[in-house]
Amino acid sequence: MESLLKDFEVEHKNPSEEALRRWRNAVSIVKNPRRRFRHVADLVKRSVAEKKKRSIQEKIRVALYVKKAALHFIDAAAAVGLPAEHKLSDEVRQAGFEIEPDELASVTRDHDIKALRANGGVEGIARRVSVSLKDGIHESSLPNRQKIYGCNRYTEKPPKSFWMFVWEALQDLTLIILMVCAVVSVGVGIATEGWPKGMYDGLGIILSVFLVVMVTAISDYKQSLQFRDLDKEKKKISIQVIRDGRTQKVSIYDLVIGDVVQLSTGDIVPADGIYISGYSLVIDESSLSGESEPVNIDEKNPFHLSGTKVQDGSGKMLVTAVGMKTEWGKLMETLNEGGEDETPLQVKLNGVATIIGKIGLAFAVLTFLVLTARFLVEKALHKEFTHWSSYDAFTLLDYFAIAVTIIVVAVPEGLPLAVTLSLAFAMKKLMYDKALVRHLSACETMGSASCICTDKTGTLTTNHMVVDKIWICGKAKAINNNNSEDILGLEISESVLSFLLQVIFQNTGCEISKDEDGQITIFGTPTEKALLEFGLLLGGDFDAQRKEFQILKVEPFSSVRKKMSVLVAFPEGRLQASCKGGSEIVLKMCDKFVDDSGKVANLSEEQKRNISDVINGFASEALRTLCLAFKDLDDTSEESSIPDFGYTLVAIVGIKDPVRPGVKDAVRTCLEAGITVRMVTGDNINTAKAIAKECGILTEDGLAWEATDLRSKTSEEMRSIIPNIQVMARSSPVDKHTLVTNLRNMFGEVVAVTGDGTNDAPALRKADIGLAMGKSGTEV
Ligand SMILES: Nc1ncnc2c1ncn2[C@@H]1O[C@H](COP(=O)(O)OP(=O)(O)OP(=O)(O)O)[C@@H](O)[C@H]1O
Ligand SMILES: [Ca+2]
Structure with a gap:
């Protein structure tokens, strides 16, 4: 059997074009190609779509790069004339806007900096679409905006109606033959046996064909509805x-022109727009232009294109074009063209169906031959060979119908479809368990995984973080979260408290939003939230503190740097940098600290060691540790970057992030099933070890490494280390990716990766199965 099926082998993930072609060619007996290849990639369509995509990308590239160069040229020649005044239509004017949809869309699409300037920059555009850059649009203007500027939706193929499925089911070759047989049978029947008795045979066949077609169409239609539901679920993405x-968070489909969108690392830009403000915003435009070089978006290059990805930094943008007015909208059409790749099981079953089909066909032919031979022999015996009646023709037709019926019932055309159905069923079931499966094949591959690499934060832990311990003024204290009067247990001096609050409130990526009844909601990552909540609990006033200084520069948190720094200016002209991040990393940047008496003192080697012990102490209690530090700068000159040395350590916080209930059992189940489980985390090694022990991932003889130490290893050394690694700490996104690659290539493992953040995205994509966790669901 294996050798018969050798053409029916494809890879789990990204199968080669050649393999896809091979099995298609090996399928020889197909009754209904439309049905048989329904959930299978359409290679022809795909290559057409690919060509179309290339040409659109090429156009975008020309728009982005060549035009830009040309514009510079024109600028240099000082041939600046104001763009032609666009006439405003009454509709736009009555709605209170001052710019035409097409004009607005073309500014961003063509990177037309001249038009932007002529409109008064981003503020000018904002005025024209009547929005305040600070407060965003009024909800009440939503319908108007949608009416005039459109919705953020892309044209989709209309869903197939039920009758389409009936039509497709009718294309079955054997059913067509049977129907012809039925018609002939009716004709011959009426001629020989008369009305109505002669009808019965033919009618019988027609009725059964009708039944087969209906059952097939209904089940196919139901299946398509299921797929539509799944598809809808997949597209639910929200943005701030x-x-x-x-x-507030809204679905990307509800975005309108004039919306002020908050972008942060890992987000897909949901619409075309113009940069308002931001910090070290780096965008990956490869999905649009095919160029792999990321671009910086700032005042000089202020255009955001829909469909690009925020690689680093954060910022705000003003939406100027949505839906089909963006280039992405056009590209979207080509994206899903040609369908999803078939899964190995689907292909195998196609092979089985083909083999059975051949056997069925052979038997059908044999049956027909035997029956006909017997008939002829009998005729010869009765010496009636020259004497033919219509009755004989009828008999032969009957034999033929029998042969075709054998094919109809014996060839399992529905088999490959059945597996798609069962995979879809598995998807649905997983969805009830709050897991969204994006690719059918994942359901299948999941069963063959030999190794799981999981991140820690958010996957093994609940991601509900609270500050649990703090080290300040040379003492470690447990936080009493229930008693806001006396959270620090001991008194600390006013000045130290103000240092602490300053650092917490300056250095945060969180946004606080108050609704009408004063209820506050904090938007931000769980770590940041925990810290900010702690600051509020200490009695800090976020809004008041924020007004005291002006933020000059921000280096947002990234999984590579593992820290966040900001530079602020106080009204009196003083500058201050502050930094928070992975404790051993920030500690290296400090040479002073706030001592027992609340004074700034030099940090000796011994004190550094003591502080390291404190960090390790916190970490081994499974707390995530962060150092908070600041540095006063008297240099008012325009510094190019935020310094990374000479800081004063204010405090170390230990943040509790409890392990999810049930994780320990899940790990045990995996181990019993022979699947190795590894933890790959960005956190401190001791924190990682503590959590790994708690979950049962780290055993006595297992290894725990820091990713930085692994980077320098040769591939030979890796080969001996990797199989025993159970914990990899302080890893960057690239480290996670490398580990997965090595596991797959060196050891041929089928690797499943679970993760919840952007730092897991490369590894998730590389893995045989990527399981993205979390409520938010970073787009992977
Ligand atoms: N907002 C932040 N500001 C500064 N430092 C942070 C912030 N968030 C996390 N860190 C530091 O970075 C480390 C986490 O890095 P990273 O984001 O790569 O991992 P993670 O996603 O939190 O963990 P995992 O990989 O297990 O999911 C933490 O240990 C902490 O020290
Ligand atoms: Ca994570």
């Missing part, structure tokens, strides 16, 4: 916007 002065 500011509306009516409040930060």
Whole structure:
């Protein structure tokens, strides 16, 4: 059997074009190609779509790069004339806007900096679409905006109606033959046996064909409805916007022109827009232009294109074009063209169906031959060979119908479809368990995984973080979260408290939004939230503190740097940098600290060691540790970057992030099933070890490494280390990716990766199965 099926082998993930072609060619007996190849990639369509995509990308590239160069040229020649005034239509004017949809869309699409300037920059555009850059749009203007500027939706193929499925089911070759047989049978029947008795045979066949077609069409239609539901679920993505002065999350489909969108690392830009403000915003435009070189978006290059990805940094943008007015909208059409790749099981079953089909066909032919031979022999015996009646023709037709019926029932055309159905069923079931499966094949591959690499934060732990311990003024204290009067247990001096609050409130990526009844919601990552909540609990006033200084520069948190730094200016002209991040990393940047008496003192080697012990102490209690530090700068000159040395350590916080209930059992189940489980985390090694022990991942003889130490190893050394690694700490996204690659290539393992953040995205994509966790669901 294996050798018969050798053409029916494809890889789990990204099968080669050649393999896809091979099995298609090996399928020889197909009754209904439309049905048989329904959930299978359409290679022809795909290559057409690929060509179309290339040409669109090429056009975008020309628009982005060549035009830009040309513009510079024109600028240099000082041939600046104001763009032609666009006439405003009454509709736009009555709605209170001052710019035509097409003009607005073309500014961003063509990177037309001249048009932007002529419109008064981003502020000018904002005025024209009547929005305040600070408070965003008014919710009440939503319908108007949608009416005039459109919705953020892309044209989709209309869903197939039920009758389409009936039509497709009718294309079955054997059913067509049977129907012809039925018609002939009716004709011959009426001629020989008369009305109505002669009808019965033919009618019988027609009725059964009708039944087969209906059953097939109904089950196919139901299946398509299921797929539509799944598809809808897959497309639910939300993004942070500011509306009516409040930060809120909305679905990307509800975005309108004028929305102020908050972008942060890992987000897909949901619409075309113009840069308002931001910090070290780096965008990956490869999905649009095919160029792999990321671009910086700032005042000089202020255009955001829909479909690109935020690689680093954070910022705000003003939406200027949505839906089909963006280039992405056009590209979207080509994206799903040609369908999803078939899974190995689907292909195998196609092979089985083909083999059975051949056997069925052979038997059908044999049956027909035997029956006909017997008939002829009998005729010869009765010496009636020259004497033919219509009755004989009828008999032969009957034999033929029998042969075709054998094919109809014996060839399992529905088999490959059945597996798609069962995979879809598995998807649905997983969805009830709150897991969204994006690719059918994942359901299948999941069963053959030999190794799981999981991140820690958010996957093994709940991601509900609270500050649990703090080290400040040379003492470690447990936080009493229930008693806001006396959270620090002991008194600390006013000045130290103000240092601490300053660092917490300056150095945060969080947004606080207050609704009408004063309820506050904090938007931000769990770590940041925990810290900010702690600051509020200490009695800090976020809004008041924020007004005291002006933020000059921000280096947002990234999984590579593992820290966040900001530079602020106080009204009196003083500058201050502050930094928070992975404790051993920030500790290296400090040479002073706030001592027992609340004074700034030099940090000796011994004290550094003591502080390291404190960090390790916190970490081995499974706390995530962060160092908070600041540095006063008297240099008012325009510094190019935020310094990374000479800081004063204010405090170390230990943040509790409890292990999810049930994780330990899940790990045990995996181990019993022979699947190795590894933890790959960005956190401190001791924190990682503590959590890994708690979950049962780290055993006595297992290894725990820091990713930085692994990077320098040769591939030979890796080969001996990797099989025993159970914990990899302080890893960057690239480290995670490398580990997965090595596991797959060196040891041929089928690797499943679970992760919840952007730092897991490369590894998730590389893995045989990527399981993206979390409520938010970073787009992977
Ligand atoms: N907002 C932040 N500001 C500064 N430092 C942070 C912030 N968030 C996390 N860190 C530091 O970075 C480390 C986490 O890095 P990273 O984001 O790569 O991992 P993670 O996603 O939190 O963990 P995992 O990989 O297990 O999911 C933490 O240990 C902490 O020290
Ligand atoms: Ca994570």
